[in-house]
Structures are given as structure tokens and as C-alpha cells.
Amino acid sequence: MSVKRGPEGNALKHQLIIKMLSPEDIKFYLGLFKDLSVTDLVELFGMAKTRKISAGEIYIDEGATIKKLALIRKGLIRAYCIKPNGDDVTLMLRWEQQFFASHDNIILNQPSRFIYEALEDTVLTEVDYNRIENVLNNNPKLSSYRNLFLLNMLAESLERMESFVLLSPEERYLQLVKDKPNIVNRVQNKYLATLLGITPVSLSRIRHRIANPPQR
Amino acid sequence: MSVKRGPEGNALKHQLIIKMLSPEDIKFYLGLFKDLSVTDLVELFGMAKTRKISAGEIYIDEGATIKKLALIRKGLIRAYCIKPNGDDVTLMLRWEQQFFASHDNIILNQPSRFIYEALEDTVLTEVDYNRIENVLNNNPKLSSYRNLFLLNMLAESLERMESFVLLSPEERYLQLVKDKPNIVNRVQNKYLATLLGITPVSLSRIRHRIANPPQR
DNA sequence: AGCGGTAATTATCTTTTGTTAATTTCTGGC
DNA sequence: GCCAGAAATTAACAAAAGATAATTACCGCT
Numbered sequence: 001m002s003v004k005r006g007p008e009g010n011a012l013k014h015q016l017i018i019k020m021l022s023p024e025d026i027k028f029y030l031g032l033f034k035d036l037s038v039t040d041l042v043e044l045f046g047m048a049k050t051r052k053i054s055a056g057e058i059y060i061d062e063g064a065t066i067k068k069l070a071l072i073r074k075g076l077i078r079a080y081c082i083k084p085n086g087d088d089v090t091l092m093l094r095w096e097q098q099f100f101a102s103h104d105n106i107i108l109n110q111p112s113r114f115i116y117e118a119l120e121d122t123v124l125t126e127v128d129y130n131r132i133e134n135v136l137n138n139n140p141k142l143s144s145y146r147n148l149f150l151l152n153m154l155a156e157s158l159e160r161m162e163s164f165v166l167l168s169p170e171e172r173y174l175q176l177v178k179d180k181p182n183i184v185n186r187v188q189n190k191y192l193a194t195l196l197g198i199t200p201v202s203l204s205r206i207r208h209r210i211a212n213p214p215q216r
Numbered sequence: 217m218s219v220k221r222g223p224e225g226n227a228l229k230h231q232l233i234i235k236m237l238s239p240e241d242i243k244f245y246l247g248l249f250k251d252l253s254v255t256d257l258v259e260l261f262g263m264a265k266t267r268k269i270s271a272g273e274i275y276i277d278e279g280a281t282i283k284k285l286a287l288i289r290k291g292l293i294r295a296y297c298i299k300p301n302g303d304d305v306t307l308m309l310r311w312e313q314q315f316f317a318s319h320d321n322i323i324l325n326q327p328s329r330f331i332y333e334a335l336e337d338t339v340l341t342e343v344d345y346n347r348i349e350n351v352l353n354n355n356p357k358l359s360s361y362r363n364l365f366l367l368n369m370l371a372e373s374l375e376r377m378e379s380f381v382l383l384s385p386e387e388r389y390l391q392l393v394k395d396k397p398n399i400v401n402r403v404q405n406k407y408l409a410t411l412l413g414i415t416p417v418s419l420s421r422i423r424h425r426i427a428n429p430p431q432r
Numbered sequence: 433a434g435c436g437g438t439a440a441t442t443a444t445c446t447t448t449t450g451t452t453a454a455t456t457t458c459t460g461g462c
Numbered sequence: 463g464c465c466a467g468a469a470a471t472t473a474a475c476a477a478a479a480g481a482t483a484a485t486t487a488c489c490g491c492t
Contacts, residue, residue: 081382083382089381089382090381091377091378091381103374107367107370107371107374108371137356137360140353143359143363144353146363147359147362147363147366150363150366150367150370151323151366153370154323154366154369154370154373155323155324157370157373157374157377158319158323158373160377161307161373161376161377161380162307164377164380164413165305165306165307165410165411165413166297166299166305168448168480169448169449170448188468188469188470189469189470190469190470194381195381197380197381198449198450199449199450199451200469200470200471201449201450201451201452201470201471201472202448202449202450203470204470204471204472205448205449205471205472206448207470207471208471208472384450384478385478385479386478404438404439404440405439405440406439406440414479414480415479415480415481416439416440416441417440417441417442417479417480417481417482418478418479418480419440420440420441420442421441421442421478421479422478423440423441424441424442
């Protein structure tokens with residue numbers, strides 16, 4: 001009896017966990033992480049919860065300390081913060097098939113300075129980073145996946161940084177329209193403006209300039 | 217004989233490698249990586265080379281493809297790129313005890329768009345990332361160190377990004393002076409200006425405004 | 433100490449952005 | 463389909479930044 005306990009226990013655990021992941025979930029994750037085994041997927045997402053957030057609702061509030069890591073299945077999330085003078089500034093937009101995390105909590109280990117709200121009705125899969133950290137550390141395949149994600153996030157962040165140094169506001173807007181036209185359509189201009197580091201009024205003028213090029 | 221070959225070979229290898237790392241090097245690295253064993257350090261830096269670059273010299277040129285990872289022991293490195301119109305823009309500054317890498321090569325797997333030059337006589341320890349990648353992947357302690365570094369780089373990059381969205385050019389300059397006064401002193405203003413996303417002329421005016429606040 | 437080249441500052445002018453407020457357009461809810 | 467509130471645009475003005483050029487300050491080198 002005692003001999004079989006270990007394996008039996010594991011098998012049981014897996015069965016239970018697999019029940020929490022629907023077949024569609026498994027299929028979805030397998031599509032995203034092509035070279036991961038179902039076992040690894042279950043290990044990662046077994047303790048994941050699905051959450052629905054309706055448009056306008058706040059997902060992570062300022063001051064939060066829970067290390068949430070979420071994958072967006074449907075919808076759109078905006079991270080913003082409130083400047084001392086009161087107006088809010090968009091720092092990040094995330095949409096379908098993208099991960100995001102309260103980065104103050106996970107990266108800087110401090111209460112979140114940012115607020116994460118849903119701009120559309122949103123469905124996401126969330127895990128508590130504390131609970132998966134061990135799994136990530138001990139499973140080499142998952143470790144290298146985390147590494148890959150960090151590299152991707154870094155690349156994205158560096159690219160955005162470059163855009164501020166190398167491009168004018170107008171060029172940044174044109175780049176955004178070119179690279180993410182669907183997002184431009186889904187998000188209000190006032191949020192896009194602060195994301196680009198300018199005011200909504202200024203973005204409006206830029207759009208006007210683009211539509212009416214100065215003829216001579 | 218054949219029984220002892222493995223261990224013996226390893227011991228020999230270590231001895232040879234340790235010879236390449238001077239006692240000062242070992243001490244230096246131990247100070248930087250407090251919880252790494254000497255064995256791990258040797259594994260990482262055993263194949264590292266020391267390079268001296270004199271002020272004004274280029275370390276990595278545009279179009280380079282070698283995945284260099286370097287630790288600055290002394291001196292200061294500037295990464296910049298040349299815009300289509302011809303003027304150069306500083307993207308990054310790195311100095312003592314900091315790592316840097318040709319990030320186009322390592323992160324994006326493409327020829328470097330940037331040029332890395334020494335602004336001062338510089339001494340650095342360099343490794344070919346291809347050669348240490350296996351070591352990093354297979355040694356859990358080193359893996360988690362790499363992870364930590366990626367997180368730090370990400371945090372830094374995000375902070376810089378935030379500064380572009382949340383602060384005015386003047387506030388960015390004040391922040392730079394406050395956070396890195398020694399770097400401000402070591403680097404020419406024209407390089408600081410483009411790092412802040414403005415022109416040297418504009419930085420000069422900002423400095424003037426700060427020195428002569430508008431009295432009323 | 434003096435020379436020459438570069439960096440930094442200043443000046444002038446143009447363009448762009450920020451700010452505030454008014455006006456128009458859009459949109460969701462009934 | 464209408465109405466209220468929000469978003470986007472437009473307007474008007476102030477402030478800041480870009481561009482170019484001239485001037486001044488600085489620095490390395492002999």
C-alpha cells in the first residue's frame with residue numbers, strides 16, 4: 001500500500017486537476033505552447049482560475065499586493081496610473097492571448113502603483129504567481145518558457161523605449177496604427193494619447209495633420 | 217585508468233580554467249555574486265576574456281552578429297544608433313559593475329542596429345553568449361541568476377519607459393541628475409540629451425531654466 | 433601658453449505641444 | 463429614436479521644443 005501511495009496520489013491529483021481544465025482549455029493552451037506536454041500544462045494551469053471582468057471594472061487596484069499573473073482569453077486590459085495632478089496616464093494595453101502581471105508586485109515587490117481595468121468585457125485565466133513559482137523553478141521546460149517570456153517582454157519594452165528616443169509623437173502614432181491597427185480601433189483616443197506620451201488634444205491635431213497634409 | 221578519466225579530466229579542466237581567472241577576478245566576482253560557489257563562477261567566467269577599449273574606440277559595430285555579453289570592470293560604454301537623417305541618438309549608457317549585451321543579437325537574433333563605443337578608457341570581461349548558454353541552461357543556480365538579471369533589465373527598461381510617459385523632458389533631466397549624478401558628470405551633455413529624448417540645444421535651455429528660475 | 437577643434441550656450445525663428453474652454457460628434461441606455 | 467454624458471475636435475493662447483546659425487567656453491595637445 002505504502003509502495004503505491006506516491007504514484008497513486010499523483011495520478012489522483014492529475015485527474016482532479018484535469019477536471020478543472022476544460023478540454024477546450026487544454027486545446028487552447030496546447031495551441032499557445034506547442035512543445036509543452038499536457039502534464040506540464042496541467043502543472044502550470046491546473047490551479048488557474050477563470051475570471052470574467054466586465055467593461056469598466058477594475059481588476060487590480062492601486063496598492064494591491066497579490067502577485068497575479070493573467071492570460072487574456074478575450075477582451076482588453078488597460079494599466080494606468082493617476083498623476084499627482086489628477087489625470088490618468090495609460091501605461092500598457094493587453095489583449096487576447098497576451099500575458100500580463102501586476103509588474104510592481106512581481107518585478108519590484110512593492111504595492112502596485114497602477115490600476116488594471118477592463119476596457120471591454122474580458123475573460124482571463126489567472127494564477128497566483130507565488131503558487132506557480134516553485135513549479136516554474138523546478139520544471140526545466142517551464143523555466144525556459146519563463147525565460148522566453150521575460151525576453152519577449154524585455155524586447156517589447158526596449159522597442160517602446162526606442163520609439164520615444166527615436167521617433168516624434170506623430171511618428172509614434174503612425175507606427176502604432178501600422179503595427180496594431182485593430183487595437184487603435186478598439187481603444188479610445190484619449191487612452192492611446194497618453195500611451196504615446198502626449199495629450200488627447202495633441203493626438204487629435206496629429207490625426208488632423210495626417211488627414212490633411214499641408215498642400216503647397 | 218579509464219575509471220578515473222572522467223573525474224580526473226574535470227579536475228584538470230577546472231585547474232586550467234582557474235588559472236585563467238586571476239585571484240582578484242575570483243574575489244571580484246564573489247563580491248558581485250554572493251551566493252554562487254567558486255565552481256559555478258569558474259563555469260561561467262572560465263571562458264571569459266578581458267578586453268581593454270580606449271576612449272572613443274568602438275566595441276561592437278553596426279551589423280555585428282556575435283552575441284557578446286560583457287561586464288564592465290572600469291569605464292563607460294555608450295550604445296547609439298544613427299538616424300536616417302544622420303544624427304546619432306544615445307540609447308543606453310553602462311558603467312562599472314554593469315552587464316550589457318548587444319541586445320539585437322541576443323534578444324532579437326538580428327544584426328546589431330546599434331554601435332557600442334567606449335566614452336572612457338574601458339576594461340571589460342566578455343563572454344560569447346553562445347558558449348555560456350548551455351551552462352546557464354543546465355546549472356539551476358545560474359539559470360535563476362539569469363532570470364534575476366532579466367527581471368532587473370526589465371524593471372530598468374520599464375522604469376525608463378514610464379519616465380517618458382509620466383515626466384516632461386525637464387523632469388526627466390532632474391530625475392537623471394538626482395539618480396545618477398556621477399554619470400551626469402562623466403558624460404557629455406549632447407549624449408545625455410538624446411538619451412532623454414531631446415536635442416542638445418533643448419537640454420541647454422532646460423539647464424538654464426533650472427539655474428535661473430523665472431522670478432515674479 | 434597658445435592653437436584648433438569640439439562642446440555648450442545663446443539667439444532667432446518656426447513648429448509643435450500643453451492648457452483651457454467651447455463646440456461638435458458619438459454612444460449607450462431607455 | 464431621443465437624450466444625457468462622454469469623447470473628440472476645434473479654437474486661442476502660452477510655453478516649450480526643433481532647427482539653424484552665431485558666439486562663447488572648454489579641452490586636449492604640442
